[in-house]
Amino acid sequence: MFTLRAMNGVRTDIVSLRMSHCRAEHAALGAQYHLAVLHYRECLEAAERREDIRAIEFFALKLAGCYEKMGFHDKAAQFRALACSGDLPLLG
Numbered sequence: 001m002f003t004l005r006a007m008n009g010v011r012t013d014i015v016s017l018r019m020s021h022c023r024a025e026h027a028a029l030g031a032q033y034h035l036a037v038l039h040y041r042e043c044l045e046a047a048e049r050r051e052d053i054r055a056i057e058f059f060a061l062k063l064a065g066c067y068e069k070m071g072f073h074d075k076a077a078q079f080r081a082l083a084c085s086g087d088l089p090l091l092g
Helices: 014-029 033-050 053-070 073-084
Strands: 003-005 011-013
Touching: 011 014, 014 033, 014 053, 033 053, 053 073
Parallel strands: none
Antiparallel strands: 003 011
16 A cells, blocks of 8 residues: 655555545535535645645635535635645644
8 A cells, every 4th residue: 555654754545545535526526515524624634744735725725615615604714714824734
């Protein structure tokens, strides 16, 4: 199985990340946003462990879109701000 080692030494399974992303995309296409959010959060957390700024931005925007479609505009704004901030704090 392929894994990536982040700068902080945490191993991230790229296959698991890709599977979560595929599940999230499939759920979003089916308007199952609660499931999409679950899987996009897994992706976002993996991106944070890897300290991959571009991936953090990408998944934060995906989450913002899902929350927007569910009518959670404040939550969407938080993830949009995370994607657009220069200093990306880790979600905990």
